Amino acid sequence: MKLIKKINYYFITISILILIVTSVITYFLLQALILEEVDETLLSEKNIVVKKIQTEDMPDSTFYSYSGNLELKLLNHPSVVKEQLIDTLIFVEGEGESVSFRQLSSTVNINGKSYLIVLRRSLVEKDDLVTGLAVLMVLVFISIIGLLILLNYWGERKLWKPFYNTINKLSGFSIKQINTLELPQVDIDEFNELNITLNYLTKKLKRDYLQLKEFSENASHEMQTPLAIIRSKLDVLIQDNTLSEYQHKSINSLYNAVKRLSRLNQSLNLLTKIENEEFDNKTDISLTDLTNHQLENLKELIEINNLKVEKRFLAKPSLKLNPFIAESLFGNIIANAIKHNIDGGTILIEIDKNKFSITNTGNKLDVNPEELFKRFKKGDTSSDSPGLGLSIVQKICEQNNININYTIDQNLHTIILTF
Amino acid sequence: MKLLIIEDENSLAESIVDYLGKEGFTSEIALNYDEALFKINLYQYDCIIVDIMLPGGSGLELVEVLKKKHSQTGIIIISAKDALDDKIRGLDIGADDYLTKPFHLPELNARIKSIIRRKSFEGEQEIVIENLKILLPAREVYVKSNLLDLTKKEFDLLIFFVRNKNRVLTKEAIAENLLGDHADMLDSFNFIYTHVKNLRKKIIDAGGKDHIKTIYATGYKFITE
Numbered sequence: 123m124k125l126i127k128k129i130n131y132y133f134i135t136i137s138i139l140i141l142i143v144t145s146v147i148t149y150f151l152l153q154a155l156i157l158e159e160v161d162e163t164l165l166s167e168k169n170i171v172v173k174k175i176q177t178e179d180m181p182d183s184t185f186y187s188y189s190g191n192l193e194l195k196l197l198n199h200p201s202v203v204k205e206q207l208i209d210t211l212i213f214v215e216g217e218g219e220s221v222s223f224r225q226l227s228s229t230v231n232i233n234g235k236s237y238l239i240v241l242r243r244s245l246v247e248k249d250d251l252v253t254g255l256a257v258l259m260v261l262v263f264i265s266i267i268g269l270l271i272l273l274n275y276w277g278e279r280k281l282w283k284p285f286y287n288t289i290n291k292l293s294g295f296s297i298k299q300i301n302t303l304e305l306p307q308v309d310i311d312e313f314n315e316l317n318i319t320l321n322y323l324t325k326k327l328k329r330d331y332l333q334l335k336e337f338s339e340n341a342s343h344e345m346q347t348p349l350a351i352i353r354s355k356l357d358v359l360i361q362d363n364t365l366s367e368y369q370h371k372s373i374n375s376l377y378n379a380v381k382r383l384s385r386l387n388q389s390l391n392l393l394t395k396i397e398n399e400e401f402d403n404k405t406d407i408s409l410t411d412l413t414n415h416q417l418e419n420l421k422e423l424i425e426i427n428n429l430k431v432e433k434r435f436l437a438k439p440s441l442k443l444n445p446f447i448a449e450s451l452f453g454n455i456i457a458n459a460i461k462h463n464i465d466g467g468t469i470l471i472e473i474d475k476n477k478f479s480i481t482n483t484g485n486k487l488d489v490n491p492e493e494l495f496k497r498f499k500k501g502d503t504s505s506d507s508p509g510l511g512l513s514i515v516q517k518i519c520e521q522n523n524i525n526i527n528y529t530i531d532q533n534l535h536t537i538i539l540t541f
Numbered sequence: 542m543k544l545l546i547i548e549d550e551n552s553l554a555e556s557i558v559d560y561l562g563k564e565g566f567t568s569e570i571a572l573n574y575d576e577a578l579f580k581i582n583l584y585q586y587d588c589i590i591v592d593i594m595l596p597g598g599s600g601l602e603l604v605e606v607l608k609k610k611h612s613q614t615g616i617i618i619i620s621a622k623d624a625l626d627d628k629i630r631g632l633d634i635g636a637d638d639y640l641t642k643p644f645h646l647p648e649l650n651a652r653i654k655s656i657i658r659r660k661s662f663e664g665e666q667e668i669v670i671e672n673l674k675i676l677l678p679a680r681e682v683y684v685k686s687n688l689l690d691l692t693k694k695e696f697d698l699l700i701f702f703v704r705n706k707n708r709v710l711t712k713e714a715i716a717e718n719l720l721g722d723h724a725d726m727l728d729s730f731n732f733i734y735t736h737v738k739n740l741r742k743k744i745i746d747a748g749g750k751d752h753i754k755t756i757y758a759t760g761y762k763f764i765t766e
Binding site: 339342343344345346347349350351352353354355357358360361367370371373374377378380381384422423426427 | 550552553556557559560563594619621622641642643644645646647694708709711713714720731732735736756757758759
């Protein structure tokens with residue numbers, strides 16, 4: 123739910139409540155005021171009548187009778203002076219219905235005679251009042267809604283504009299871009315604060331990213347150089363004709379250690395680069411061409427292991443990939459199928475419109491194939507490979523929207539890429 | 542043959558000089574950018590081996606300077622940075638080859654020789670070792686005028702041996718020479734063993750001498766008299 127709608131929702135609920143409460147209060151207040159007013163009028167009319175009686179004795183009956191609102195009666199016996207105000211319903215011929223009246227009955231003694239004066243006033247105003255109030259309430263409510271619609275429209279277009287601008291810019295923000303996120307100053311404090319914070323945050327992110335990138339590059343560089351020194355010294359050392367078999371064996375172990383370390387370093391470096399999405403110049407890569415090319419490169423290794431390769435190219439799909447990344451991906455997968463094969467085994471490569479699958483014979487594995495995608499996880503723990511090949515494959519797939527699935531059925535290993 | 546090795550790690554530079562010295566190269570060392578620039582401007586070299594990250598400047602800039610001055614000089618970039626961009630850029634501005642650290646000295650040696658051969662008109666077109674004759678442009682090998690039927694890999698292997706004759710070559714260096722990056726993906730020693738065996742057999746069958754000696758645990762050596 124949009125913030126503005128939420129606010130509207132609360133606002134309207136509260137408005138309705140307030141409107142109802144104030145209407146009720148106003149109703150009762152006005153009613154009391156009207157009654158008071160009517161009562162006062164009745165009392166002052168009574169005084170006029172009393173004065174009239176005092177001066178003219180008993181006025182002739184037609185004097186006030188036309189309205190039917192005054193009844194004057196001469197009482198036969200003297201009575202106690204009293205006054206009574208009541209609400210009453212009287213049927214009015216003209217209106218055809220009963221109308222509520224305020225009635226003042228008062229007994230007065232004038233010149234030794236007792237009179238009963240009854241005065242009435244219609245209370246039609248009270249009913250009108252309820253209708254009036256209801257109409258007023260609806261009018262106020264409609265204007266509030268109208269105002270809200272206007273406010274929302276204006277708010278959406280003007281007030282929230284900086285916010286949507288910020289969101290837009292943020293969604294287009296990439297940590298790898300050279301230019302920083304420059305959010306402008308706006309005249310709404312909250313959004314301004316948001317922009318300032320985001321500017322700061324993205325700058326910091328970018329700086330941290332660059333530092334990290336630089337660090338990993340430097341770390342790799344700093345590690346490769348000593349390795350290069352060790353290897354070059356070994357290359358020189360090994361030329362010594364006086365070396366014993368035992369010494370050769372030791373040197374060989376050193377070579378292997380250097381190789382492992384260097385390989386590990388290169389793989390980690392590649393993984394970092396893929397993670398940082400540093401390979402972005404993508405071109406259309408023909409999958410069948412790439413597969414043929416890789417098989418050609420690895421031809422001798424296939425021959426030496428007496429492997430039979432079967433290709434089933436049902437379509438000629440192309441993938442949008444960086445060429446180096448494409449080679450890493452398919453090179454790794456195909457090399458794995460050779461490396462983890464058995465002597466005289468087979469490799470079946472199937473390429474369809476949106477599928478690449480490779481099945482190879484191999485040894486049964488105790489581990490779950492999904493585990494092999496984890497870094498440093500190896501099917502054969504004695505192998506001196508760092509166990510990063512499938513991690514690299516997975517990372518590449520992840521970043522290029524390729525789905526990868528690895529299954530093992532008895533001694534058949536299958537990797538399926540769908541794209 | 543005169544070489545300039547521009548490398549800030551002195552002990553690595555020394556190893557290179559040491560190894561290449563026995564191949565008949567005279568090498569000089571420049572440990573930083575300024576020293577390298579000075580030497581490039583003053584002397585002429587047949588081949589220059591240059592690191593990218595140098596104290597005082599970038600090796601790529603040196604390549605550009607060198608290209609303007611002596612276009613005939615061979616250039617090999619050696620860098621710990623496996624950055625593809627650097628590689629492409631280096632080759633774009635005129636470097637002849639690119640080696641990523643840590644490399645094998647026999648590999649560097651073989652590449653220097655191949656570049657020098659390509660660069661100069663009077664460079665060796667054929668190599669003759671006793672009764673073995675290799676025609677480089679045609680990629681043909683003769684033993685006592687018998688043409689050997691070698692596969693591409695066997696020929697490459699022979700060239701690598703010949704370029705590093707009388708030196709011990711590790712199986713690893715051979716694997717990297719023959720398979721490039723793929724050497725990393727596979728346990729390739731079987732592969733090397735088979736190829737060496739086949740090459741040896743083909744030379745002997747044609748009446749040649751057995752030049753290739755196995756060095757226990759380490760690798761092979763191509764021996765000439």
